[in-house]
Amino acid sequence: MKLLIIEDEIKTAGFLKKGLEENGFSIDIAEDGGIGASLARQGDYDLIILDVMLPGLDGWSVLQALRRRRDLTPVLFLTARDNVADRVHGLELGADDYIVKPFAFSELLARIRTILRRGPLRQAATLQVGDLEIDVQRHRASRAGCVLDLTPKEFLLLSLLARRAGDVITRTLIAEQVWDINFDSGANVVDVHMHRLRAKVDDPFAARLIHTVRGIGYVLEDRSRR
Ligand code: CA
Numbered sequence: 726m727k728l729l730i731i732e733d734e735i736k737t738a739g740f741l742k743k744g745l746e747e748n749g750f751s752i753d754i755a756e757d758g759g760i761g762a763s764l765a766r767q768g769d770y771d772l773i774i775l776d777v778m779l780p781g782l783d784g785w786s787v788l789q790a791l792r793r794r795r796d797l798t799p800v801l802f803l804t805a806r807d808n809v810a811d812r813v814h815g816l817e818l819g820a821d822d823y824i825v826k827p828f829a830f831s832e833l834l835a836r837i838r839t840i841l842r843r844g845p846l847r848q849a850a851t852l853q854v855g856d857l858e859i860d861v862q863r864h865r866a867s868r869a870g871c872v873l874d875l876t877p878k879e880f881l882l883l884s885l886l887a888r889r890a891g892d893v894i895t896r897t898l899i900a901e902q903v904w905d906i907n908f909d910s911g912a913n914v915v916d917v918h919m920h921r922l923r924a925k926v927d928d929p930f931a932a933r934l935i936h937t938v939r940g941i942g943y944v945l946e947d948r949s950r951r
Contacts, residue, residue: 726841727751729768731761731787732776732803737826741774744830745837758782762790765798772799772837775820777811785818792819799840801833809903813881816861819850822888825901839889852887855934855947857926859887868930878903879922886935886945895942919943 728745732738733756742752753768755761759781765773773791777784788800802815802823812823821840824833852859856869866873866883875883882903886894896915904914919935927933932949 726771727753727769728772728774728837729753729755729761729764729770730774731755731758731765731779731784732774733757733779734776737776740830741833744834748834756780758784758787762787765791765796766794770798772801772840774801774803774833774837776803777805777815785814788815788818788820801836801840803828809877809881813864813877816884817864819862852884852890854887854890854945855932855949856930857887857934857945857947859884866926868926871929873925875922875925878918879925882918882922883926883945886943890945893938893942893944897942899942 726749728750730738730741730752732741732754735756738754738756742754745752753764753770755764758779761773761775761779762782765787775784775787779787782790784802788802791798791800799821800819802812802820803826804811804815804823805826815823822836824836850860850862852861857866858868859866861884864880866875866880882899885899885902896912899915899919900912903918923935927935932947934945934947936944936946936948938944
């Protein structure tokens with residue numbers, strides 16, 4: 726498996742390269758967005774790790790150029806803390822996932838493995854779980870054809886669950902991913918928002934899609950056909 730890291734912070738790039746090579750990946754590094762984009766064009770990469778703030782060409786432009794060529798190489802975005810708009814924008818442009826800096830290497834590795842396992846077919850611009858449809862590009866979610874009126878946070882929360890539909894998403898991960906807060910201070914925030922999200926996504930419909938896994942977190946799953 727060959728990965729491209731586009732990251733101008735030499736320390737971060739070096740740390741990622743070392744860790745990933747130890748896990749059997751072959752790694753190229755670009756410290757400039759323009760160089761990264763041209764490497765991405767030539768190289769046959771299985772995945773690209775892409776920083777947003779880059780010299781030359783920013784991460785958005787690199788991703789946009791890639792997707793315009795219908796290049797579906799999976800992209801994992803590295804985003805700054807406290808920037809929900811960044812994450813939503815990344816997903817809209819066709820990123821497969823994002824991870825918030827600073828991150829634990831083990832978490833990054835788990836994300837990479839998940840993306841590589843599910844392969845390019847899951848990169849559709851639309852995520853579907855039962856009769857729930859999320860149009861990532863247009864930033865719209867609907868159930869049974871009814872558009873759901875979601876706030877940006879709720880949309881991000883629902884997208885997070887939908888991207889890993891069937892997997893239990895811990896409240897810790899939700900707190901970190903959607904709010905950039907740790908679980909100790911964030912448990913209540915997560916539960917309050919999840920309650921509001923359910924009121925919109927599940928309450929008006931016959932089948933529930935969001936399920937609580939007591940003491941752990943939540944899973945988005947269509948259980949009606951079991
Ligand atoms: Ca940077």
